[in-house]
Amino acid sequence: MGMQRQRSEFYARYRILYPRSECNRAHLRWFHALQKAAEAALDQAEAQYRATVITAFQNVADALRALQSDARAVKAARRAEDTAKASLDIVQKQLNAGQVNQLAVLNAQQTYLTASVIRVQTEANRLSDTAALFMALGGGWPAACTTPAIRVPVAR
Numbered sequence: 001m002g003m004q005r006q007r008s009e010f011y012a013r014y015r016i017l018y019p020r021s022e023c024n025r026a027h028l029r030w031f032h033a034l035q036k037a038a039e040a041a042l043d044q045a046e047a048q049y050r051a052t053v054i055t056a057f058q059n060v061a062d063a064l065r066a067l068q069s070d071a072r073a074v075k076a077a078r079r080a081e082d083t084a085k086a087s088l089d090i091v092q093k094q095l096n097a098g099q100v101n102q103l104a105v106l107n108a109q110q111t112y113l114t115a116s117v118i119r120v121q122t123e124a125n126r127l128s129d130t131a132a133l134f135m136a137l138g139g140g141w142p143a144a145c146t147t148p149a150i151r152v153p154v155a156r
Contacts, residue, residue, distance in 0.1 A: 056136065063133035070126035077119035084112040 091108040094100045 056138070059136035060133070063129060063136045066129040067126065067133060070122065070129050073122045074119070074126055077115070077122040081112070081115040081119045084108075084115040088112045 088108040095105050
């Protein structure tokens with residue numbers, strides 16, 4: 001309604017300035033076509049803006065879901081690593097007591113080291129998804145940021 005009112009006000013002003021004639025009617029049609037083109041361009045820009053905003057929100061939501069999944073994966077990997085370490089400790093004690101041979105110890109070490117590698121990989125995935133979240137939120141990293149707290153590893 002507001003655009004229609006503005007258009008009729010424009011025509012009224014134009015007609016006051018320029019009395020009726022064929023030339024002025026042609027100008028009015030030309031101005032009307034220009035206005036329609038401008039309105040179409042505005043509608044297109046609005047649609048592109050909406051699509052961009054929706055995509056940005058979707059990227060943030062995807063990054064947050066990935067971080068939630070990564071948190072569960074890191075927790076499970078830490079639990080598996082701790083369990084493998086406990087198993088290795090038990091097998092080493094059994095070796096010292098003469099109850100198992102060296103092959104059992106090597107198998108337990110292999111299981112523990114595999115669990116450690118998997119934990120490191122899951123933590124790397126989590127850090128990668130954290131960086132993806134920063135990017136989805138529209139940011140890079142400020143060059144002037146020298147806060148040492150960012151670089152301190154989190155204790156388990």
